Amino acid sequence: MVTLMKHEAAINPLALELNSILDKSSAGPFLSALGRRLFFPRGIIAQAAEAKKTARVNATLGMAFHDGQPLILSALARELPGLKPEESVVYAPTAGVEVFRLAWKTGLLQKNPSLKEADFSLPVVVPGIASGISYIADLFLDHGETMLAGDPWWDNYSLIFTERRGALLKGIPLFAESAGTTGSGTDSGLHSGLDIGAFEKALKEEAASGTVRIILNFPQNPSGYTPTAAEADTLVRLVKDTAISGVPVLVICDDAYFGLFYEEKTIKESLFSRFASLHEKVLAVKIDGPTKEDYVWGFRTAFVSFGSKGLDEASYAALEKKLIGAIRSSVSCANTPAQYLALKTMNDPTTQADKAAFFAMLRGRYLAVKRFIEENPLPRGLQVLPFNSGYFMSFRCKAVEQLRQTLLKKGIGTIALGDEYLRVTFAAIEETDIPEVYRAIYSSV
Numbered sequence: 001m002v003t004l005m006k007h008e009a010a011i012n013p014l015a016l017e018l019n020s021i022l023d024k025s026s027a028g029p030f031l032s033a034l035g036r037r038l039f040f041p042r043g044i045i046a047q048a049a050e051a052k053k054t055a056r057v058n059a060t061l062g063m064a065f066h067d068g069q070p071l072i073l074s075a076l077a078r079e080l081p082g083l084k085p086e087e088s089v090v091y092a093p094t095a096g097v098e099v100f101r102l103a104w105k106t107g108l109l110q111k112n113p114s115l116k117e118a119d120f121s122l123p124v125v126v127p128g129i130a131s132g133i134s135y136i137a138d139l140f141l142d143h144g145e146t147m148l149a150g151d152p153w154w155d156n157y158s159l160i161f162t163e164r165r166g167a168l169l170k171g172i173p174l175f176a177e178s179a180g181t182t183g184s185g186t187d188s189g190l191h192s193g194l195d196i197g198a199f200e201k202a203l204k205e206e207a208a209s210g211t212v213r214i215i216l217n218f219p220q221n222p223s224g225y226t227p228t229a230a231e232a233d234t235l236v237r238l239v240k241d242t243a244i245s246g247v248p249v250l251v252i253c254d255d256a257y258f259g260l261f262y263e264e265k266t267i268k269e270s271l272f273s274r275f276a277s278l279h280e281k282v283l284a285v286k287i288d289g290p291t292k293e294d295y296v297w298g299f300r301t302a303f304v305s306f307g308s309k310g311l312d313e314a315s316y317a318a319l320e321k322k323l324i325g326a327i328r329s330s331v332s333c334a335n336t337p338a339q340y341l342a343l344k345t346m347n348d349p350t351t352q353a354d355k356a357a358f359f360a361m362l363r364g365r366y367l368a369v370k371r372f373i374e375e376n377p378l379p380r381g382l383q384v385l386p387f388n389s390g391y392f393m394s395f396r397c398k399a400v401e402q403l404r405q406t407l408l409k410k411g412i413g414t415i416a417l418g419d420e421y422l423r424v425t426f427a428a429i430e431e432t433d434i435p436e437v438y439r440a441i442y443s444s445v
């Protein structure tokens with residue numbers, strides 16, 4: 001059923017066509033007013049693609065050629081010897097370089113074997129995971145609506161969901177007050193986990209509004225936590241129960257730190273693998289990329305993939321058109337050389353060994369932090385949140401900004417989050433420096 005709502009009268013016929021497809025799918029209940037207006041015009045990009053196939057003289061896109069090659073400055077040709085001009089200076093397709101998209105999809109299936117059970121889209125390239133989250137918020141979140149997220153969350157969620165989209169970001173306490181290591185306890189922070197009761201309560205409360213939108217980020221920023229297999233099963237069951245009760249659920253998996261799992265008992269696959277084939281009323285979105293997985297933070301290249309039992313081929317295509325409409329109307333397309341460099345890196349024979357060495361280095365730092373915490377009594381007033389993965393660990397404490405300032409005077413930079421948390425990026429500290437850094441934190445409290 002096509003419902004007339006939210007500025008529908010002014011909507012372009014191409015957008016209406018997409019809406020009529022999506023309204024019958026698991027994405028229908030979530031489309032925002034902007035999401036309903038977006039479409040991919042049959043304009044310059046589409047006409048240029050048509051000309052590329054058949055035209056002898058291609059006078060479409062705004063680029064300049066000589067002897068069939070894009071013009072390229074000598075300095076650039078010299079600085080980028082591994083890239084042909086058509087891999088560096090030309091515009092990339094709005095949805096991203098096709099071979100890169102296909103390679104990423106193949107990689108997702110290798111890294112997440114249970115994804116074979118699910119149907120999911122060809123990933124679309126976006127300029128960084130942050131932008132992917134922002135585009136999904138554009139499509140699926142309206143002013144006054146609610147996005148659930150584990151609390152504490154990555155601070156950019158507040159800018160994206162609250163400030164940009166005018167939505168309500170509602171925190172689900174990730175851990176019970178007593179979780180993790182406290183001054184009086186001996187728990188290393190690994191033995192206590194998610195506050196599953198808080199997730200259950202939040203989903204139930206939100207379900208009363210008629211739809212649930214939730215963003216899950218594991219390994220998590222800032223806590224550094226990834227669920228155990230049992231916790232993951234429960235989270236999946238809670239989402240499934242919500243859908244079975246008739247309430248559509250949008251689950252966004254922010255997999256920025258995917259792969260950095262340091263402990264036997266945590267999950268090793270993205271929860272997207274489970275949500276993508278869970279239920280007709282569950283729309284799963286995976287946002288990931290080489291930013292952290294392949295150590296290319298400044299490349300600004302990432303992916304958005306959709307998966308749902310409630311999406312057919314036509315609705316996957318319609319969703320992709322909505323998303324590339326959002327890309328076309330903002331950055332137009334992602335950066336071309338970064339896509340080709342990331343692709344060549346994925347296919348290079350040295351990459352697996354380099355990544356294994358980097359992983360071992362980061363795991364070594366994680367273990368050094370864990371060892372310090374286990375061997376040294378925590379000062380009163382400091383609590384370690386459970387952590388087992390990723391880049392970070394966080395302390396819960398009072399007078400956080402004061403503590404940060406004190407540490408800065410000792411030459412140690414940390415992040416104060418709100419008035420309750422101090423985040424430490426152990427991934428950035430040499431293993432040999434970790435005892436000194438943590439001794440300074442303990443003595444400064």
Ligand SMILES: Cc1ncc(COP(=O)(O)O)c(C=O)c1O
Nearest residue numbers: 128129130154217221254256291
């Ligand atoms: C949880 C989380 N999501 C997304 C991102 C952003 O990734 P990108 O640099 O690809 O935009 C970060 C980076 O710090 C992050 O911590």
